[in-house]
Amino acid sequence: xxxxPQIEAPAWLExxxxxxxxxxxxxxxxxFQAAPEYRPLAGYGLYAIPAHLLxxxxxxxxxxxxxxxxxxPSLVASVGAAACAVAALLDFWLIGWFVSHGxxxxxxDGSRVYQIAHRVFEKAPFLLIVGSALAPVPFYPVKILAxxxxxxxxxxxVAVLVGRWPRFYLLAxxxxxVQMPNSWLLVAAIALELLTLLGxxxxxxxxxxxES
Numbered sequence: 001x002x003x004x005p006q007i008e009a010p011a012w013l014e015x016x017x018x019x020x021x022x023x024x025x026x027x028x029x030x031x032f033q034a035a036p037e038y039r040p041l042a043g044y045g046l047y048a049i050p051a052h053l054l055x056x057x058x059x060x061x062x063x064x065x066x067x068x069x070x071x072x073p074s075l076v077a078s079v080g081a082a083a084c085a086v087a088a089l090l091d092f093w094l095i096g097w098f099v100s101h102g103x104x105x106x107x108x109d110g111s112r113v114y115q116i117a118h119r120v121f122e123k124a125p126f127l128l129i130v131g132s133a134l135a136p137v138p139f140y141p142v143k144i145l146a147x148x149x150x151x152x153x154x155x156x157x158v159a160v161l162v163g164r165w166p167r168f169y170l171l172a173x174x175x176x177x178v179q180m181p182n183s184w185l186l187v188a189a190i191a192l193e194l195l196t197l198l199g200x201x202x203x204x205x206x207x208x209x210x211e212s
Contacts, residue, residue, distance in 0.1 A: 013153070014093060020086055023089075027042075030117040041076070044063050044064065044066070045075075048060055049086050049090070050087070053090060055191050056196075057200065059189055061191070067079075067175075077168035078165070080165075081161050081165040093145055095147045117145055118149055121146075125146065125149075125151055128154060129142055135167075159204075
């Protein structure tokens with residue numbers, strides 16, 4: 001028997017996601033129109049949202065290092081962290097919907113790895129989220145555990161902000177000091193995208209092989 005909680009996505013989550021995206025679009029449009037000097041930063045904020053979704057092949061670091069050459073590190077870190085918060089809200093809504101409708105629940109219930117990981121996660125979830133958000137390690141396992149385990153969205157976002165802001169701040173300081181050429185950043189972004197897509201393809205291939 002699975003010890004994973006059976007959760008239902010709260011009814012307000014969908015409305016919150018739509019309202020948040022409307023606010024993001026309004027703020028970004030206002031920045032593009034009224035403050036042209038902040039257009040690259042607004043563009044980074046819009047890009048960073050899908051880059052931090054659970055299922056994404058877009059790398060965040062090259063874009064962050066680019067805008068870090070143009071704006072103060074604290075501002076870059078704040079925009080990046082805010083984008084992570086929006087992405088968390090969208091993931092809790094979308095992935096939570098799949099979980100609550102049983103579309104991936106059976107896979108989680110039947111996975112011993114997830115059963116063990118869930119028990120470990122429950123011992124100190126906030127600290128694990130903060131540590132994973134701060135350290136240069138894949139973040140998606142913790143996000144999956146939080147969503148599937150019914151961890152409160154507000155606490156998750158707070159933990160993400162606590163971990164991501166200093167991480168992005170340090171990256172922004174490095175980007176400002178190093179001033180990496182844009183051509184190098186573009187090459188790095190393309191390379192990271194290709195590596196991520198390759199990883200997704202290999203994962204799907206192994207999954208299909210196990211099912212056949």
